[in-house]
Amino acid sequence: MIVRLTYISFTKENVDQAKKIYREEVVPVVKVQKGxxxxxxxEPMDNSDEYISMTTWETKADSDAYESSGKxxxxxxxxxxxxxxxxxxxxYTTESILEHAH
Known part of the structure; x- marks a missing residue:
């Protein structure tokens, strides 16, 4: 599995607007991408920290296809x-602990 993390700092006056766009316009598009x-x-618990957009993908090829598609x-x-x-x-890539359990 591949995890893509985008660290984002929003201007304080635009946080609510940015979250609304993310929820209504970004999430639906990403969720229908292959893989x-x-x-x-x-959302950070400490207001001085960054937001993180997290997407997870079945394979590196799926993640790469999303990146190269321009989406x-x-x-x-x-x-x-x-x-x-x-x-x-x-x-990042992840390893499932269950895959290695005996």
């Missing part, structure tokens, strides 16, 4: 005006 398992916005960039553009600074994308 997508989940899409959610992690990621298109969706970032929808909330770009609400950014306090440029977002940072980090991609």
């Amino acid at each position: 997508n398992l989940d899409c959610r916005l992690l 990621y960039k298109e969706l970032v553009e929808k909330i770009k005006k609400d950014f306090a600074k440029k977002p940072v994308l980090k991609v």
Whole structure:
């Protein structure tokens, strides 16, 4: 499984608007992409921390196809005006503990 985390700082006055766009316009598009398992916005408990857009994918190929399709960039553009600074994308792979249990 592949996990894509985009760290986002929103301007304080645009947080509610950005969350609404994420919920109504970003999530529905991502969830129908081939291999997508989940899409959610992690909201910080500490207001000084960043939000994290988390998407999970069945395979690296699915994650790469999403990135190369231009969809990621298109969706970032929808909330770009609400950014306090440029977002940072980090991609991780996960191992299921159950796969290694005997």
